[in-house]
Amino acid sequence: MSALENLTAEGKELLRRDQVWPFLMPKQQAVDVSHQVILYVEGLNLSFDGFKALNDLNLYINDGELRCLIGANGAGKTTLMDVITGKTQCDSGTVYFGQNHNLLERSEPEIAELGIGRKFQKPTVFEAHTVFDNLELSLKTNKGVMPTLLARLTPTQLDRIDQVLEIIGLKEQRFMLAGALSHGQKQWLEIGMLLVSEPRLLLIDEPVAGMTAQETERTAELLTSLAGEHTVIVVEHDMEFVRSIARTVTVLHQGSVLAEGTMDQVQNNKDVIEVYLGEEA
Numbered sequence: 001m002s003a004l005e006n007l008t009a010e011g012k013e014l015l016r017r018d019q020v021w022p023f024l025m026p027k028q029q030a031v032d033v034s035h036q037v038i039l040y041v042e043g044l045n046l047s048f049d050g051f052k053a054l055n056d057l058n059l060y061i062n063d064g065e066l067r068c069l070i071g072a073n074g075a076g077k078t079t080l081m082d083v084i085t086g087k088t089q090c091d092s093g094t095v096y097f098g099q100n101h102n103l104l105e106r107s108e109p110e111i112a113e114l115g116i117g118r119k120f121q122k123p124t125v126f127e128a129h130t131v132f133d134n135l136e137l138s139l140k141t142n143k144g145v146m147p148t149l150l151a152r153l154t155p156t157q158l159d160r161i162d163q164v165l166e167i168i169g170l171k172e173q174r175f176m177l178a179g180a181l182s183h184g185q186k187q188w189l190e191i192g193m194l195l196v197s198e199p200r201l202l203l204i205d206e207p208v209a210g211m212t213a214q215e216t217e218r219t220a221e222l223l224t225s226l227a228g229e230h231t232v233i234v235v236e237h238d239m240e241f242v243r244s245i246a247r248t249v250t251v252l253h254q255g256s257v258l259a260e261g262t263m264d265q266v267q268n269n270k271d272v273i274e275v276y277l278g279e280e281a
């Protein structure tokens with residue numbers, strides 16, 4: 001019997017050629033949420049040709065909360081997400097992930113690596129691949145599409161994919177081509193593609209646009225179930241949906257926070273009423 005055959009499953013795992021040994025991986029400093037806040041945005045400013053898209057914006061998000069961000073078109077919601085995820089640089093201000101990670105010093109891939117996942121409005125799943133393959137492809141890897149598909153998954157990775165399929169409600173569709181899914185299912189798959197890497201913070205842009213009433217309801221359940229273990233920021237225009245999921249709502253207006261509180265509090269806030277009635281007029 002060769003020495004290799006005597007190895008435990010754990011030992012064999014360590015010898016696999018397609019894996020980097022865990023002790024060789026650079027250590028990522030954990031996110032310090034000892035003050036219960038996972039995202040600190042302070043004094044953020046950004047101008048495009050003199051137009052202030054972000055104007056002394058301050059925002060604090062608690063660890064594990066589900067926060068809804070609302071505001072009229074052009075209020076600065078997407079620009080704020082772009083700055084948090086490193087897509088756009090701001091002119092001044094600070095953005096911290098926990099107390100210890102200065103996001104403004106990081107690149108877009110580094111921010112994703114830290115545990116901040118973003119989902120854009122339009123689903124961008126790989127339509128010609130199965131649901132399972134889409135989740136597999138999203139697992140943290142520096143490899144291209146084919147080497148990733150050919151490399152074997154570790155038992156831990158397989159377990160995580162199973163867990164995610166359960167969370168997003170696509171267990172029965174695991175071998176279906178993503179292109180054959182409904183619009184709502186594609187959106188859930190894309191949320192699943194973020195979840196496989198176990199992000200701490202999820203930024204989700206207009207998740208229910210174009211969904212049926214039933215899909216919208218299921219999405220509300222999904223996002224609410226994610227809060228706690230993850231922190232979720234949802235940008236949404238559908239006020240009924242926001243009411244159904246939100247505990248705290250932040251209203252942006254002209255690049256600043258106009259109001260914050262429960263849905264009832266912000267709807268009765270005189271500044272919000274003035275701005276919205278003013279715009280309707």
Ligand SMILES: Nc1ncnc2c1ncn2[C@@H]1O[C@H](COP(=O)(O)OP(=O)(O)OP(=O)(O)O)[C@@H](O)[C@H]1O
Nearest residue numbers: 048049052053071072073074075076077078079080
């Ligand atoms: N790259 C850019 N160059 C110039 N102006 C920009 C750029 N990006 C955003 N803006 C402007 O900044 C303002 C804020 O835009 P942003 O997309 O953040 O608003 P929003 O709240 O996300 O709106 P919507 O709900 O329509 O998505 C808008 O007036 C927009 O035209």
